[in-house]
Amino acid sequence: MSDSEDDMPLAQRGGGAVPVGALQNNILPLPRALPDPRSAPTLTAMPLPGVRQAAVVAAAKMRPPEKAAKKAVPVAPKPAKRKAADDDGKAGKAKKQRTIEPRSAAKAKPKKEGAVEDKSLKWNLLEHSGVLFPPEYTPHGVKMLYDGRLVDLTPEQEEVATMFAVMKATDYMQKPKFLSNFWAGFREVLGPKHVVKCLDKADFTPIYDWFMAEREKKKTLPKEEKERMKKEKEAAEAKYKFALVDGRKEQVGNFRVEPPGLFRGRGEHPKMGMIKRRIFPRDITINIGEGAPLPEHPYVGQDWREVRHDKTVTWLAFWKDPISEKDYKYVWLAANSQFKSESDLQKYEKARKLKLHIDKIREDYERAWESGRVQERQMGVALYFIDKLALRAGHEKDDDEADTVGCCNLKVENVECLANNHIKFDFLGKDSIRYENEVAVKPRVWELVKQFCRGDKKGDKAAGDQLFDTMDANDLNKRLKELMDGLSVKVFRTYNASIVLDQLLHKESASETVDEKKGDYDRANKEVAILCNHQRAVPKGHSGQMEKLEARLLELQGELDTLSVDYLAAQRAKNSAKAETLWRKVEKKKEQIAKVELNARAKEDLKMVALGTSKINYLDPRITIAWCKAREVPLEKVFNKSLLSKFFWAMDAPPDFRF
DNA sequence: CATTAGACTTGCAGCCATCGAC
DNA sequence: GTCGATGGCTGCAAGTCTAATG
Known part of the structure; x- marks a missing residue:
C-alpha cells in the first residue's frame, strides 16, 4: 500500500493504518507465563540480587493486571486510610495523599485483592546517594575579542562566553531569537558598564579554537592516561549508580x-539561547526513606532545599527547571527498575484492554458525527483522527513554548480538504517534527472538517483559529473515561502501534533465514514508526554514502561482467574445471551484489525513519518475544542489551502470545 | 469547574564505543 | 590493524495526564 512512495512523504500511512477490526479469537490470551501472582513473594522478602534480578521473581511481583483491572472496580468501598503512618513532618505540600485517599482508592485503583499494602504507596524503604554535581567552572583565560580588541572577563563572564563560543558551529548561530536571548543574558552577566556592548562586534573565535584544541588534545592522550581518567570517573560515580x-x-x-x-530548544522555541544557570543543593529536593542516611554534596555550608519521605512517588530528587519555572527535572530509577517495568506492563495491559472496547468506541464516535451538538461532532472527529492516525492529544500550550500542535489543538490551516474525501494534514508536532499526510477519510468526516474549518455561524474562522474550537484534550480525556476505565488519548497510540505490529508479524512469510526474518521484523517495525511519525534527521553524509554504494555496485557489476566473460570463455574452451570454478565465483559475486543492493535500498528507505522510539515506547515487547520464539529468531537480533534489560518482565511470554 | 502543580512518558540528537570492511 | 559507518547510550527537551487548588 504505502511502500512505493517513500522519500518525501512522511506519515504517509495511507488510509488503512488501522485495519484492526478482527482478531476477536485470541481475546486476551493473557501472559500465561507470568507466575501466579497469588504466590508472589511478600514485598520485602526478596534477596538482594546484584544488578540483575531474576526475571521470574520480578515478574511474579507484578500481577497480571487482567484480573485486577477487570472486575475489581466495584470493590474497595473501604477507604484506604489505615496506614496514616508517614505523614506529618515536612513542608507544606507533599501531603496530598491522605485527604484524597478515599476517593482515589474507591474509584481508580482498587488493586490488591487482600489489600496487603496501600496501592498508592510505591515503596517502603528507599536508600540512595542523591545526585552528582557537575564540576565547578575552571577558567581557561582565553580572551574573546570585541571590535578587534582583547576583552577581560571575570570567570563568571568567561563561563557564559564559553557556553556561547562552543556553539559556534551549530545553526543556532543563524537564529536571531537565539542570539537575542543569549545577548540579553550575557549583557546581564557583563553588567552595565562593560566594554562589550553588542553581539555584532563580539568575536568568540579564540575561545572556540581553544575549545576545539582541548578536545583534540584529549583525543590524543596516551591510552593509559585515558584509562586512568575513565577509572577515576567511574569511581566517583559508583555510589550514585544504584539505589536500594x-x-x-x-x-x-x-x-x-x-x-x-545555553538552552537548546527545538524548533522555533522562544527561549532558545537563554542561560541555563547552575543548579546547587539548595535547589534540589531529595526524596528518601526516613531512616536512610542523608545524601552528601560537595557544597559546604549549603543544605538541600528540602528532604522528603514521600512513599507515593518514585523520584529520588527533583529541582525546578531554571528555564521554565513551571517545569521540573526529576531523578528517577532506570528503565530496568521495578518501578518502570511495572508501569510499562500496566501501560500495555491497558492498551490490550482497549482492544475489548474498541468496536464499541468506534461506533460511538461515528454516531457522534451525526449529533446535533457541535462539540459532540468535534469530539467524534478528533477521536477518529486519533484512532486512525495515531495522533497525539495536543494540549494547550503557552506563548513561551514552541508553537506545535497535536490533534485537539490543530489549527484550521493545518488541515486541507482535498477532492475525493481526502484530507491533507500539515503541522508541526512534538519536537517540531513535521507531520505531513494525505489521507482518505469517511465522507461525513470530510464534510465535518470542512464545516469546522469554516466556523459554524458568525465570524468565519481565520488562520490561527482552532479547528476544534468547542473542546480540548482534557474534555476528550474526560469523555474517554466514560467509555473505558482509565482510558486516555495516548492509549490509542500504544494500542494501534502494538496491534499493527502483532498483525504484521502474523502475516504469512516465506522467510527462512534469520536475516530474512529479521527483515520481516524491521519492515513491520518501520510500518509502526511511519504510523507514529517517528522521524529522524537524514544522517549527515547520507548522500555521500549512497554515492559510495553506487560506485561500489558499479565496480561489482564490472567484476561480474569480467567473470562472466571468463566463464563463457572457459566453457567454450571446454575447460570444465575452470568453468566450474568461475561459475561459482559468478554466483558468489551475484550474491554480493544483491546484498549491497539490499543494503543500499534499506538505507535509503530508512534515512528519515527512526525505528527505535516505537520499539522502546510503543510496541508491547511480548509481541516481539513471542515472535522470536515462534520463528526461532534469537531475541538479541531485535533487542539490544538495554532493551533486553528493560523488558526483562516480558521474557516469559509464550510463543502464541497475541496482543 | 478551570487552572496549575506535579509526576511520569516519549522523543530526537549527538557523542562515543564498537564492529566490520578493507 | 586502521578507519569509518553503525548503533547504543546519554542528555535533556517536550509531551501527556491526573490530582490538587482556588
Missing part, C-alpha cells in the same frame, strides 16, 4: 545534575 528500594538494588537512571549551558 525495599531491599532491591536498582539502577538509577539519571543521577547527574544538568550542567549550566
